[in-house]
Amino acid sequence: MKEETTGARTTGKHFIEDAIEADLASGRFDHVQTRFPPEPNGRLHIGHAKAISIDFGMAAEYGGKCNLRFDDTNPTKEETEYVDAIKEDIHWLGYDWEEREYYASGYFEQLYQWAVQLIKSGKAYVCDLGADQVREYRGTLTQPGRESPHRGRPVVENLDLFNRMRAGEFPDGARTLRAKIDMASPNLNMRDPVMYRIMRAHHHRTGDAWCIYPTYDYAHGQSDSIEGVTHSLCSLEFEDHRPLYEWFIRELGIFPSRQIEFARLNLTYTVMSKRRLLDMVEQDVVRDWDDPRMPTLSGMRRRGFPPEAIREFLKRVGVAKADTVIDYELLEHCVREDLNKRVPRVMAVLRPLKVVIENYPEDKSEEFDAVNNPEDPSAGTRKVPFSRVLYIEQDDFREVPPPKYFRLTPGREVRLRAAYFIKCTSVVKDETGAVTELRCTYDPATRGGDAPDGRKVKATIHWVSEAHAVEAEVRLYDHLFLKSNPDDAPEGLDWKSNLNPKSLETLTGCKLEPSLTGAKPGQRFQFERLGYFCVDPDSVAGKPVLNRTATLRDEWAKVQARMKAVG
RNA sequence: UGGGGCGUCGUUCAACUGGCAGGACCCAGGACUUUGGAUCCUGUUAUGAAGGUUCGAGUCCUUCCGCCCCAGCCA
Numbered sequence: 001m002k003e004e005t006t007g008a009r010t011t012g013k014h015f016i017e018d019a020i021e022a023d024l025a026s027g028r029f030d031h032v033q034t035r036f037p038p039e040p041n042g043r044l045h046i047g048h049a050k051a052i053s054i055d056f057g058m059a060a061e062y063g064g065k066c067n068l069r070f071d072d073t074n075p076t077k078e079e080t081e082y083v084d085a086i087k088e089d090i091h092w093l094g095y096d097w098e099e100r101e102y103y104a105s106g107y108f109e110q111l112y113q114w115a116v117q118l119i120k121s122g123k124a125y126v127c128d129l130g131a132d133q134v135r136e137y138r139g140t141l142t143q144p145g146r147e148s149p150h151r152g153r154p155v156v157e158n159l160d161l162f163n164r165m166r167a168g169e170f171p172d173g174a175r176t177l178r179a180k181i182d183m184a185s186p187n188l189n190m191r192d193p194v195m196y197r198i199m200r201a202h203h204h205r206t207g208d209a210w211c212i213y214p215t216y217d218y219a220h221g222q223s224d225s226i227e228g229v230t231h232s233l234c235s236l237e238f239e240d241h242r243p244l245y246e247w248f249i250r251e252l253g254i255f256p257s258r259q260i261e262f263a264r265l266n267l268t269y270t271v272m273s274k275r276r277l278l279d280m281v282e283q284d285v286v287r288d289w290d291d292p293r294m295p296t297l298s299g300m301r302r303r304g305f306p307p308e309a310i311r312e313f314l315k316r317v318g319v320a321k322a323d324t325v326i327d328y329e330l331l332e333h334c335v336r337e338d339l340n341k342r343v344p345r346v347m348a349v350l351r352p353l354k355v356v357i358e359n360y361p362e363d364k365s366e367e368f369d370a371v372n373n374p375e376d377p378s379a380g381t382r383k384v385p386f387s388r389v390l391y392i393e394q395d396d397f398r399e400v401p402p403p404k405y406f407r408l409t410p411g412r413e414v415r416l417r418a419a420y421f422i423k424c425t426s427v428v429k430d431e432t433g434a435v436t437e438l439r440c441t442y443d444p445a446t447r448g449g450d451a452p453d454g455r456k457v458k459a460t461i462h463w464v465s466e467a468h469a470v471e472a473e474v475r476l477y478d479h480l481f482l483k484s485n486p487d488d489a490p491e492g493l494d495w496k497s498n499l500n501p502k503s504l505e506t507l508t509g510c511k512l513e514p515s516l517t518g519a520k521p522g523q524r525f526q527f528e529r530l531g532y533f534c535v536d537p538d539s540v541a542g543k544p545v546l547n548r549t550a551t552l553r554d555e556w557a558k559v560q561a562r563m564k565a566v567g
Numbered sequence: 568u569g570g571g572g573c574g575u576c577g578u579u580c581a582a583c584u585g586g587c588a589g590g591a592c593c594c595a596g597g598a599c600u601u602u603g604g605a606u607c608c609u610g611u612u613a614u615g616a617a618g619g620u621u622c623g624a625g626u627c628c629u630u631c632c633g634c635c636c637c638a639g640c641c642a
Contacts, residue, residue, distance in 0.1 A: 557603090
């Protein structure tokens with residue numbers, strides 16, 4: 001029954017599947033309807049993607065539907081711009097709500113009528129306490145609250161006052177409508193929670209039609225009920241709210257949606273709260289919500305992460321109730337696994353070092369056929385031009401090679417990928433002693449990369465012909481934070497003290513092979529031996545900008561790190 | 568200290584509801600290699616603790632310990 005995936009062979013079903021199946025078996029519900037309820041006050045991140053995959057995934061698994069519903073009950077924080085961005089992100093991830101696009105604000109009138117109903121049945125009252133007083137009356141974790149002096153207000157008076165709240169007769173914050181439940185409840189959410197507040201703010205959908213707005217607690221469950229949501233799946237912090245969620249539905253006698261909570265996703269080396277992400281955007285720590293370093297879906301898209309990889313990642317992460325922090329490496333693994341299969345290989349030199357092949361004719365140039373993807377023969381080959389002057393990676397040459405270094409070094413022969421063997425004969429340096437150029441010779445008999453005499457080389461390096469190179473800007477990204485847990489900060493400092501000052505490195509003057517001419521934003525490549533790269537929207541004709549999506553796994557880097565660690 | 572949750576390899580998810588604790592990521596070796604990539608083998612490490620029930624406990628019972636969430640007119 002369960003879907004088999006490449007790496008995550010799952011056996012048992014998770015607790016939400018168990019619950020749904022039990023509900024179907026018992027007849028509590030005869031179908032499955034879910035919803036994804038974002039608040040349009042920021043961009044979606046990978047944590048939301050987990051919720052999306054669960055909400056849409058459970059509906060799909062049990063032949064049901066999933067609605068998109070914007071939870072827009074707080075006009076002071078919400079914007080249409082976010083609504084549009086959220087829709088784009090969900091579609092990009094690969095999910096579709098068809099015509100079922102709803103808004104909690106679309107239910108404002110019904111919610112108001114239900115509030116009137118609760119007032120009439122003596123379950124809600126208008127309270128004149130201010131915010132500070134409400135807090136005082138609420139009590140503490142260990143002490144019960146005190147009842148509001150307005151709790152016993154007669155129904156007619158409540159009706160009149162609530163009506164006048166809506167009519168705009170009172171200033172912001174002057175009164176609230178509260179549910180009459182139990183000020184002594186050990187669950188603070190049940191201590192007469194606020195249902196409506198007076199707030200003169202322009203709403204992105206209802207404009208200035210309302211000056212009172214329902215709170216999350218009063219709006220969410222009823223919205224679920226209106227939509228016939230059977231399973232309202234949300235994150236753990238709402239567990240305490242479930243009794244209230246059920247109380248409203250019961251008192252109103254409406255469709256009994258069931259709320260089930262799961263643990264939210266956390267990733268190492270990043271932060272996941274919208275508040276913090278917004279903070280980084282506003283403080284210009286990053287360029288915007290779609291900065292490729294951000295854990296937002298738009299950031300990951302720009303970074304070059306395929307949606308399929310994100311979905312596979314989410315599948316492997318699983319669904320449970322224990323607080324979790326997933327290794328960023330798992331995400332990276334899924335991205336590499338996906339890209340390795342699908343993306344064309346290409347040669348690019350990020351930090352160029354000039355190489356002159358002394359025995360290659362000055363006016364000559366030729367083309368080699370290079371394999372586009374060794375994982376996929378159907379991807380074919382492409383032509384790569386070769387000539388006397390080339391660029392190789394600075395890292396691929398060492399005048400004095402460290403132990404286990406296989407690449408080019410004076411007197412040593414290596415292979416230029418898909419071309420010839422070359423041997424370094426001499427080194428040209430500037431006044432400071434820095435290597436500026438290499439003089440090499442090539443062996444014409446090794447054309448294509450194999451020596452007829454059977455001799456082997458220890459390394460194959462990538463290269464780009466100077467005369468044919470496309471100049472590019474390349475942006476290298478690293479974790480936004482230095483520590484796997486950004487909150488692990490010294491006394492008196494906060495998460496921002498762990499920001500990685502080198503999370504972005506911009507390289508200019510990079511050399512790309514000419515087949516990249518005309519590459520469009522969003523196109524992805526593997527730069528051989530370097531990593532996966534994606535064309536950035538900042539690119540202009542003849543001046544491409546590439547984002548590094550992920551590096552390749554790098555044995556040499558590990559060897560170096562180990563040698564360094566040893567001393 | 569009130570209430571609500573959660574504790575299985577370093578990380579994450581499993582274990583047919585009492586029957587050999589398994590997979591993936593990470594890590595370490597090795598094979599292969601025209602990417603120090605990919606791929607393929609091999610390997611290390613876990614049931615928070617103590618009692619109890621039982622032929623047998625990750626699963627049941629008791630006690631303890633630890634971690635997370637809640638005192639917004641945010642969601």
